[in-house]
Amino acid sequence: MKEVKCDCGHINPHGTVLCESCGKPIEGNQHIDGNDNHKLLNMRYDGTARRSQTYNKSIIDKIWSFFSSVKVGVWLIILALIASIIGTIFPQEMYIPAEAPNRDPAVFYEDQYGILGLIYYQLGFHNLYSSLWYMILIALIGVSLVICSLDRFVPLYKALRNQKPRKHKSFLSRQRLYSESDAISEEDYQLIKKNLKKNRYKIVEENGHLLAEKGRFSRWGPYVNHIGLIIILLAAILRSIPLFYMDEYVWVREGQQIVIPGTEGQYYIENKDFILETHDENDERFREAIMQEGSVPSNFQTDVVVYKAEKSIPGAKPELNAILDDSIQMNAPVKFDGYSIYQQGYQLNEFTNMTFKLHKTEDAEEEALATFTVDLTEPESQYELDNGYRVILDQYYPDYYLDDNGEPASETNFPRNPAFVFIVYPPDNTEPEVSFLGIGRNIDATGANEYKLGILDFEMHDVSGLIVKYDRSLPFFGIGAAIFMIGVIQGMYWQHRRVWLNRNENGVLMAAHTNKNWYGIKKDIEKAIQNTDIKMVEDQQELDEKG
Amino acid sequence: MELLNISSTALFIAFLLYLIATLFFGATIRDKRTDNKKGIAGKVAITLTIIGFISQLVYFITRWMVTGHAPVSNLFEFTTFLGMALVLGFIILYAYYRLSFLGLFALPIAMIIIAYASMFPTEVAPLVPSLQSNWLTIHVTTVAIGQGILGISFVVGLMYLIKQVDQTTRNKKNTWLEIVLYILFLFIGFIVITSSFNFANYRAEFEYPLGNQIATTEYHLPAIAGPNEGVLLTDGAFSPLFETPAWFQGEDAGSKFNTLIWSILAGTVLYGIVRLIIRKRIGAALQPLLRNVKADLLDEIEYRSVAIGFPVFTLGGLIFASIWAEIAWGRFWGWDPKEVWALITWFFYAAYLHLRLSRGWHGEKSAWLAVIGFGIIMFNLIVVNLVLAGLHSYA
Numbered sequence: 012m013k014e015v016k017c018d019c020g021h022i023n024p025h026g027t028v029l030c031e032s033c034g035k036p037i038e039g040n041q042h043i044d045g046n047d048n049h050k051l052l053n054m055r056y057d058g059t060a061r062r063s064q065t066y067n068k069s070i071i072d073k074i075w076s077f078f079s080s081v082k083v084g085v086w087l088i089i090l091a092l093i094a095s096i097i098g099t100i101f102p103q104e105m106y107i108p109a110e111a112p113n114r115d116p117a118v119f120y121e122d123q124y125g126i127l128g129l130i131y132y133q134l135g136f137h138n139l140y141s142s143l144w145y146m147i148l149i150a151l152i153g154v155s156l157v158i159c160s161l162d163r164f165v166p167l168y169k170a171l172r173n174q175k176p177r178k179h180k181s182f183l184s185r186q187r188l189y190s191e192s193d194a195i196s197e198e199d200y201q202l203i204k205k206n207l208k209k210n211r212y213k214i215v216e217e218n219g220h221l222l223a224e225k226g227r228f229s230r231w232g233p234y235v236n237h238i239g240l241i242i243i244l245l246a247a248i249l250r251s252i253p254l255f256y257m258d259e260y261v262w263v264r265e266g267q268q269i270v271i272p273g274t275e276g277q278y279y280i281e282n283k284d285f286i287l288e289t290h291d292e293n294d295e296r297f298r299e300a301i302m303q304e305g306s307v308p309s310n311f312q313t314d315v316v317v318y319k320a321e322k323s324i325p326g327a328k329p330e331l332n333a334i335l336d337d338s339i340q341m342n343a344p345v346k347f348d349g350y351s352i353y354q355q356g357y358q359l360n361e362f363t364n365m366t367f368k369l370h371k372t373e374d375a376e377e378e379a380l381a382t383f384t385v386d387l388t389e390p391e392s393q394y395e396l397d398n399g400y401r402v403i404l405d406q407y408y409p410d411y412y413l414d415d416n417g418e419p420a421s422e423t424n425f426p427r428n429p430a431f432v433f434i435v436y437p438p439d440n441t442e443p444e445v446s447f448l449g450i451g452r453n454i455d456a457t458g459a460n461e462y463k464l465g466i467l468d469f470e471m472h473d474v475s476g477l478i479v480k481y482d483r484s485l486p487f488f489g490i491g492a493a494i495f496m497i498g499v500i501q502g503m504y505w506q507h508r509r510v511w512l513n514r515n516e517n518g519v520l521m522a523a524h525t526n527k528n529w530y531g532i533k534k535d536i537e538k539a540i541q542n543t544d545i546k547m548v549e550d551q552q553e554l555d556e557k558g
Numbered sequence: 559m560e561l562l563n564i565s566s567t568a569l570f571i572a573f574l575l576y577l578i579a580t581l582f583f584g585a586t587i588r589d590k591r592t593d594n595k596k597g598i599a600g601k602v603a604i605t606l607t608i609i610g611f612i613s614q615l616v617y618f619i620t621r622w623m624v625t626g627h628a629p630v631s632n633l634f635e636f637t638t639f640l641g642m643a644l645v646l647g648f649i650i651l652y653a654y655y656r657l658s659f660l661g662l663f664a665l666p667i668a669m670i671i672i673a674y675a676s677m678f679p680t681e682v683a684p685l686v687p688s689l690q691s692n693w694l695t696i697h698v699t700t701v702a703i704g705q706g707i708l709g710i711s712f713v714v715g716l717m718y719l720i721k722q723v724d725q726t727t728r729n730k731k732n733t734w735l736e737i738v739l740y741i742l743f744l745f746i747g748f749i750v751i752t753s754s755f756n757f758a759n760y761r762a763e764f765e766y767p768l769g770n771q772i773a774t775t776e777y778h779l780p781a782i783a784g785p786n787e788g789v790l791l792t793d794g795a796f797s798p799l800f801e802t803p804a805w806f807q808g809e810d811a812g813s814k815f816n817t818l819i820w821s822i823l824a825g826t827v828l829y830g831i832v833r834l835i836i837r838k839r840i841g842a843a844l845q846p847l848l849r850n851v852k853a854d855l856l857d858e859i860e861y862r863s864v865a866i867g868f869p870v871f872t873l874g875g876l877i878f879a880s881i882w883a884e885i886a887w888g889r890f891w892g893w894d895p896k897e898v899w900a901l902i903t904w905f906f907y908a909a910y911l912h913l914r915l916s917r918g919w920h921g922e923k924s925a926w927l928a929v930i931g932f933g934i935i936m937f938n939l940i941v942v943n944l945v946l947a948g949l950h951s952y953a
Contacts, residue, residue, distance in 0.1 A: 045917060055915055085912050092905040099895045099942075106894070124805065140893045258888065290684040296562075296624060300683035307684045341687035342886050353888040478888045488890070492877050499872065503865040527865060530655065530858055550854065 015040075019179070024166070026065030029058025031173040034182030051552060052185040054524050057174075059166035063158075079162035084155045091148050098139035101131050153244045160237045167230065176215050176222035178511050178522070186511075186522035188532065188548035193518045199543040200514070206539040207510065221512040223539075230526065232502020239495030246487035258480035260355065264363075264388070265472040268318075271479050274350070279318040279331055285357055285473035286312040311354050312340045313475040317347050339477065349481050356476025362387050362426040366468040367448070369400060369435065372460055382467060387426040399438030402464075406432035411449050419447075425474070435462050508532045510539070523548055562624050562682065569617035569638065573672055575610030576645070576665045579603045583661035587847060600658045604649075607661060611649060614642045625682045628695035632683060633943060636698065637675030640939070643706025644668040644713075647863065651710055655859055659851050664713045670745050677752045693882035700874025701900075705935050707867030708907065714860040715928030722853055722922055725842035732841055738929055739840045740829055747825025748817070755779050762795035764788040768809060775810050779820050785812030814944055857921055860928050861914055868907050875900040899938035906931050 021032035063079035120128035320329035381396035411430035430449030582603035784798030
């Protein structure tokens with residue numbers, strides 16, 4: 012492609028809008044930045060030649076142009092915003108409340124929200140944020156970030172490096188801040204220069220022309236923060252690989268020792284104790300709040316021991332060595348060998364075992380003929396008792412309730428409200444008898460039982476819900492977030508300010524440009540030209556006039 | 559509870575000082591007309607604002623001393639802090655631009671927020687385990703400061719619209735502006751009606767089915783809408799005119815819906831009274847106040863406050879939030895409604911900042927965006943907490 016030679020002699024790349032050296036608008040390219048219908052020049056990228064605005068032949072050019080448009084970028088952001096809103100209309104599948112009558116998403120949404128809920132579910136909005144189209148949307152934002160940044164950064168970098176203090180009049184007069192003054196004395200010129208320097212402007216001079224510039228590095232802010240965002244998006248991809256991310260939810264009973272899922276049998280965990288504490292109701296400070304809202308928990312804690320399994324021979328029972336003995340609390344996870352364990356849930360007062368006694372129905376003293384204990388985590392099907400009695404555990408409902416048909420059933424598999432159907436075989440081989448037994452229930456099916464069972468004793472335990480995980484993608488997210496913050500602060504808290512002062516035989520032309528904070532640059536100029544004969548720049552863009 | 563009394567008194571004093579400061583900022587309008595230098599009224603106003611801010615800091619610190627945790631853990635505490643952050647944002651931007659008119663609009667908005675906050679239970683409450691972390695302080699205060707600075711862009715955007723929108727005849731733009739102002743009246747209506755019945759100590763208890771259980775709920779306003787299938791328990795209390803529809807989900811849905819109805823009624827009555835007195839649109843009545851402010855300057859302050867607030871919000875609302883979530887729940891991002899709405903806020907202001915690069919998105923369009931942006935922030939504070947409650951249901 013042919014290059015464009017400006018009147019000043021500088022050779023600009025094809026597609027340049029404003030000469031890189033003197034800023035003179037290059038004929039035939041003004042439509043690119045929309046300068047043709049405006050008095051003021053569009054200075055966003057200093058009128059540099061951007062690939063997206065220059066080439067539009069091949070399909071790659073077209074895709075490049077499409078994604079490099081800020082308009083497209085903003086539309087992608089708006090689409091992601093609207094999609095995100097849709098996802099909060101009803102709860103996502105993972106946030107279906109635990110107390111919902113039916114947590115099956117196929118039922119829940121229609122049940123709770125009617126026809127709208129049904130549509131929501133059928134469109135897949137109950138898993139919106141992991142849906143393919145949402146992820147594609149985010150990925151497109153990523154593509155747009157990369158292309159936008161490359162399209163602009165390289166030419167802008169070159170242009171800002173090539174700029175010369177001497178500018179064409181048509182460049183200066185079409186800046187937002189501009190003034191023309193009569194020729195000034197050399198002292199005035201030196202004073203302005205000194206004042207600008209004092210204000211930390213960098214001064215470049217060429218044949219009596221002056222360019223004062225500060226905060227150029229803020230122009231790189233957007234590109235830096237985009238790099239940060241790209242790293243975050245890449246980290247999100249890494250996180251979907253098992254090598255980088257694993258998490259498992261595990262329930263451990265007090266006293267139980269189990270292999271930690273997701274560790275390939277390498278680690279075991281033992282729950283020594285689950286502790287739930289509440290805030291002191293007599294604490295004078297909180298008394299009123301606790302009276303209104305009920306007791307407030309102050310601590311969820313599981314005391315655990317983690318073991319590492321050393322397998323000397325494959326297949327042999329592993330030897331367990333304790334490597335960690337610690338307390339896991341909410342907001343205080345524990346770590347071992349790259350894994351972390353978090354306190355997440357708990358279940359209080361499950362039954363560990365129950366001891367029953369057998370006695371004659373008519374015996375008012377209820378003197379025990381025999382006793383037996385059922386381990387509720389591993390109930391046996393048959394119990395041989397003293398004196399020749401035998402009991403068969405015919406049915407076991409760990410979490411007993413009557414279902415919709417009035418039939419006994421178990422709501423969960425956890426022994427929270429155990430109930431049993433026992434068949435009692437007396438030693439004399441008479442007919443076996445059926446007994447139904449639960450907490451607060453003791454039903455004799457026929458009403459003619461000779462023997463009766465009663466609950467003698469029981470033991471209880473708590474259960475801890477723990478999350479075991481590793482996330483090796485975290486450092487990448489951290490780096491991405493840090494770079495984003497640096498970039499966004501660099502771009503937002505500093506501004507790129509430039510002041511041009513060109514002297515010719517007729518007088519002085521002064522113009523200024525900043526990417527934001529015009530109020531600030533005006534104050535800088537006011538300070539710089541104090542006590543000189545130069546005219547204050549005029550703001551050529553007044554919003555008041557438009558309105 | 560000596561210290562707690564000091565704390566609430568300090569908050570009250572801060573509120574009063576903001577009120578008086580607003581009046582002084584109002585007095586600067588006349589100053590401006592005669593000469594360009596700062597008058598005495600402006601100096602008094604900003605001094606009072608700063609003393610008010612310090613008084614609110616006293617409230618904050620003493621309450622922290624009483625509870626042992628930074629007072630940002632429930633709706634009252636957080637919203638009060640947001641009001642304080644808005645004042646801080648105003649002080650920062652005033653220090654740079656010295657625009658007295660900003661105080662005339664920013665302080666009343668801050669006062670509405672603080673008064674709104676005190677309608678929620680103000681007792682000091684202990685922290686549940688998930689909130690017991692230093693990240694509570696770090697995350698929540700940073701978010702609030704970010705939102706406070708972004709709030710200034712709303713205030714300035716609103717000023718821009720009041721100044722620039724044509725009020726000669728009724729049109730679409732000034733109708734929308736009037737709706738925004740009307741919404742502010744709804745907040746005032748809520749505050750007035752809630753404090754009146756609180757003062758009268760009105761109580762009515764209802765019983766209603768919640769899931770599989772029977773729950774009770776206490777109304778502090780006479781029930782226009784009772785709970786769905788609710789039964790009034792309190793003798794002598796007004797019985798409801800109708801029931802809250804069943805599709806209002808969740809605990810206390812009836813009481814929240816009832817409060818909403820009352821706020822709309824009271825706000826509408828207030829708005830109606832003001833309209834009857836001034837006999838024109840509120841926007842039209844406010845317009846002359848801003849005659850001497852340059853639209854350009856307003857546009858710039860609005861952009862600046864987004865530029866300053868956006869990084870702070872990102873840091874507090876997304877980055878610190880993620881770090882804490884990782885420590886507390888083992889996942890830094892969980893698509894909880896509050897998190898999603900923080901992301902939506904972020905998307906919105908990112909779009910705003912990109913649009914500012916284009917011609918044609920300065921001035922009025924940009925001012926509308928600033929107003930909508932703060933609308934999203936308030937939505938996240940009010941609707942997400944009270945209606946879409948997720949993990950952040952406590953605040």
